[in-house]
Amino acid sequence: MKQSQLLVKWIVPASVSALVGAMLLGTLYWAAARTDEVAAARQKDLVTLIVSKLQSSVAHDQESATVWDDAVVKTRERDLEWLDVNLGQWMNTYFGHDAAFVLSADGKPIYEFIAKPFGASTATDFYRAYSPLASRLHKRLAAADQEGISDRVLSIGESDLTFVGGRPAVISVKPIVSDTGEIKQRAGEENLHIAVRFLDRDLPIQIGGEYQFAEMQFMTTMPHDKGHSQIALRSKSGEIIGYFNWHPFEPGTNVLDATLPVIGLSVVAIFIAASLAGHAIWGRSVKLNSNRQELQSLALRDTLTGLANRAHFQNELVVRLQRSKPEDVRSVLFIDLDRFKAVNDTYGHPIGDKLIALVAERMRDILPNALIGRIGGDEFTVLLEMIGSSEVADTANRIVASLREPFEIEGVYITIGASVGVATATGPGAEANELTRQADIALYHAKAAGRNAYAVFGDHMDELLRTRRKLEHSLRDALAGGTQIEVAYQPVYLADSSGPCSVEALARWIHPELGPIGPDVFIPLAEEIGLIHKIGSLVLEDACSLIAFLPSISAAVNASAAELSSPGYPLRVLSTLAKWGVEPSRLEIEITESLAINGEQETERNITMLRTAGVKFAIDDFGTGYSSFSRVQNVTVDRLKIDKSFIEGISGGQNSAIVEAIINMARAQGLQTTAEGVETNEQREALKSLGCNNVQGFLMSRPIAREEVMALVNTGNAKHGRG
Numbered sequence: 001m002k003q004s005q006l007l008v009k010w011i012v013p014a015s016v017s018a019l020v021g022a023m024l025l026g027t028l029y030w031a032a033a034r035t036d037e038v039a040a041a042r043q044k045d046l047v048t049l050i051v052s053k054l055q056s057s058v059a060h061d062q063e064s065a066t067v068w069d070d071a072v073v074k075t076r077e078r079d080l081e082w083l084d085v086n087l088g089q090w091m092n093t094y095f096g097h098d099a100a101f102v103l104s105a106d107g108k109p110i111y112e113f114i115a116k117p118f119g120a121s122t123a124t125d126f127y128r129a130y131s132p133l134a135s136r137l138h139k140r141l142a143a144a145d146q147e148g149i150s151d152r153v154l155s156i157g158e159s160d161l162t163f164v165g166g167r168p169a170v171i172s173v174k175p176i177v178s179d180t181g182e183i184k185q186r187a188g189e190e191n192l193h194i195a196v197r198f199l200d201r202d203l204p205i206q207i208g209g210e211y212q213f214a215e216m217q218f219m220t221t222m223p224h225d226k227g228h229s230q231i232a233l234r235s236k237s238g239e240i241i242g243y244f245n246w247h248p249f250e251p252g253t254n255v256l257d258a259t260l261p262v263i264g265l266s267v268v269a270i271f272i273a274a275s276l277a278g279h280a281i282w283g284r285s286v287k288l289n290s291n292r293q294e295l296q297s298l299a300l301r302d303t304l305t306g307l308a309n310r311a312h313f314q315n316e317l318v319v320r321l322q323r324s325k326p327e328d329v330r331s332v333l334f335i336d337l338d339r340f341k342a343v344n345d346t347y348g349h350p351i352g353d354k355l356i357a358l359v360a361e362r363m364r365d366i367l368p369n370a371l372i373g374r375i376g377g378d379e380f381t382v383l384l385e386m387i388g389s390s391e392v393a394d395t396a397n398r399i400v401a402s403l404r405e406p407f408e409i410e411g412v413y414i415t416i417g418a419s420v421g422v423a424t425a426t427g428p429g430a431e432a433n434e435l436t437r438q439a440d441i442a443l444y445h446a447k448a449a450g451r452n453a454y455a456v457f458g459d460h461m462d463e464l465l466r467t468r469r470k471l472e473h474s475l476r477d478a479l480a481g482g483t484q485i486e487v488a489y490q491p492v493y494l495a496d497s498s499g500p501c502s503v504e505a506l507a508r509w510i511h512p513e514l515g516p517i518g519p520d521v522f523i524p525l526a527e528e529i530g531l532i533h534k535i536g537s538l539v540l541e542d543a544c545s546l547i548a549f550l551p552s553i554s555a556a557v558n559a560s561a562a563e564l565s566s567p568g569y570p571l572r573v574l575s576t577l578a579k580w581g582v583e584p585s586r587l588e589i590e591i592t593e594s595l596a597i598n599g600e601q602e603t604e605r606n607i608t609m610l611r612t613a614g615v616k617f618a619i620d621d622f623g624t625g626y627s628s629f630s631r632v633q634n635v636t637v638d639r640l641k642i643d644k645s646f647i648e649g650i651s652g653g654q655n656s657a658i659v660e661a662i663i664n665m666a667r668a669q670g671l672q673t674t675a676e677g678v679e680t681n682e683q684r685e686a687l688k689s690l691g692c693n694n695v696q697g698f699l700m701s702r703p704i705a706r707e708e709v710m711a712l713v714n715t716g717n718a719k720h721g722r723g
């Protein structure tokens with residue numbers, strides 16, 4: 001698992017939930033502690049109140065017996081039995097007083113009651129404890145002090161928290177007085193009643209039970225127990241006589257304890273939620289990433305083949321060349337399919353696309369690990385790394401051989417071919433653009449060498465390139481000057497008669513320094529630099545001017561695709577014909593097979609326009625393209641010129657079946673036929689017997705100058721010529 005994934009899916013969710021949990025717990029602990037603090041303070045107040053209430057309640061209990069006429073009388077009478085029942089036993093059983101004493105006004109004991117088994121404290125202990133209170137009260141009575149008397153408190157009294165024989169107790173002293181007021185006593189003459197209640201007996205338990213204090217107990221020393229609350233009990237003089245100690249009721253802690261599981265669950269829930277969110281976020285980011293990668297790969301790949309596109313190939317080349325070490329060898333191969341355009345034109349783009357895909361497949365089979373790019377319609381590139389020159393040559397050869405094998409597409413076998421240009425760079429410092437340029441030049445040479453071949457770039461090629469550039473300049477000059485381009489005419493004969501019936505106009509370039517340059521060189525050059533129109537016009541003009549004076553023959557001119565698709569072409573042709581007064585039907589325009597069958601709309605319109613005007617059309621080099629016979633049937637031309645490659649072996653029986661089929665098909669379609677490249681009598685005889693209309697070739701005549709044509713037509717003799 002990657003770090004970032006771990007982070008998003010687990011660590012962040014865990015941290016978030018831990019943080020939230022900690023904050024929640026912290027807040028709760030704080031709130032609980034505060035609540036407990038407040039509760040503890042309340043409980044202390046309550047216990048303090050209870051103790052003070054206890055003091056007053058002991059006094060209050062006393063008054064139920066001490067403010068009573070009978071008590072005054074019985075005490076005076078010293079009726080000990082009565083005193084024992086009403087001021088001793090009764091107080092003990094009914095109010096829980098632990099001891100009771102009756103004193104005379106001058107402080108002498110009259111009666112004493114000490115409950116068992118708390119008799120451990122002696123009468124002397126009690127005396128020591130209550131006598132200060134008794135004498136104080138006596139003085140107050142004598143002074144007729146009335147302070148503290150109210151609806152609830154019927155007589156004055158003294159009470160305190162104090163020790164009795166080392167045991168804490170509440171002691172209360174009250175005068176025994178008349179309840180009706182009928183028995184008069186002089187101030188200070190009253191007998192006294194003392195009630196004692198020990199604090200360390202069952203009192204804590206009683207208070208605890210009554211007020212819900214847990215573990216309430218009395219302690220004589222200050223307990224050091226953190227978990228407990230306590231309050232000090234003090235006598236009036238401020239002496240600490242002990243502590244009430246109890247386990248405080250902690251509502252905050254209770255709530256916290258009750259809430260903890262819920263908090264725990266919440267933290268787990270938050271963690272789950274955050275983790276789920278983390279997973280979702282991660283999932284989404286993974287998806288986004290893959291989308292981005294898809295987009296990136298779309299930007300880098302050629303959609304038809306899946307190979308690298310031009311930009312990607314070039315970038316990769318730059319990057320890899322920059323990384324080169326001194327011993328690194330890298331080669332770039334430029335591969336151009338031969339005659340792919342013809343396939344595309346003939347069968348249409350869908351088949352062309354399939355062919356390209358199949359080519360890519362074969363290349364991948366040959367080079368499973370190399371970087372392969374498709375940089376144009378039928379142009380591919382390969383980057384070979386760490387491979388020596390002989391292996392590079394071998395690879396180029398294998399590519400050429402593989403692409404020469406027929407491709408089967410939708411039941412049709414299509415044979416193309418490929419030319420390969422190779423350029424190699426060793427060590428660092430090589431420049432991608434330069435390497436590419438060299439591979440391109442090498443490719444050009446491979447094509448010039450006759451296609452289905454590869455060429456490795458060498459410095460001589462740059463020399464040749466410079467020559468070509470010069471040639472381009474020269475051609476421009478030649479056309480501007482208008483004298484170097486000449487027109488030769490090759491006579492065409494009827495198969496069964498000796499006189500020429502037509503001439504084909506062929507362009508010639510007589511270079512002032514280099515001499516004659518063949519049309520195979522300068523026609524493609526002129527097409528490339530956009531000057532073919534000029535040559536076409538020049539040849540057409542010359543041909544028309546020739547046959548204008550030779551009414552017995554017609555003329556044929558060759559037209560390039562660029563000319564035929566140009567909108568001004570028909571007008572130019574027709575105006576030239578008109579200018580020389582030549583009947584349009586005496587001109588034949590030779591076009592390529594693919595143009596005739598799959599021409600652009602503009603081309604088709606031009607052909608139709610010219611044919612409507614009477615101009616004839618012929619398919620040149622028929623049989624070298626890809627037209628099946630059936631496709632030729634819809635074609636609007638007047639003649640097929642059977643390519644010279646079919647004528648070569650015709651006398652020996654080779655090819656004769658094909659030529660026969662072409663001738664028969666043409667005749668059925670009402671088309672004329674011309675056989676090209678006829679060099680022997682046998683060929684001519686064979687063609688004649690197959691029903692071919694016209695013959696053209698070195699046997700009859702090489703291309704000759706216009707003066708020679710005039711002489712030939714006028715004399716019917718043309719055995720010599722120039723080619």
Ligand code: C2E
Pocket residue numbers: 490505506507518519520523535536539558559560590620621644676677678679696697698699703723
């Ligand atoms: P193409 O139209 O097929 O012209 C016939 C070519 O066959 C001529 O080559 C001619 O010299 C050659 N040839 C004639 N008879 C024989 C023979 O018996 N044996 C052999 N081996 N060859 C023979 P050329 O003059 O070199 O022309 C080459 C091509 O250049 C022409 O092929 C044509 O496609 C093109 N071309 C020539 N002139 C023009 C032009 O004015 N415009 C255009 N667009 N193309 C032209």
Ligand code: CA
Pocket residue numbers: 504558590620
């Ligand atoms: Ca021709």
Ligand code: CA
Pocket residue numbers: 620621641643676
């Ligand atoms: Ca031809």
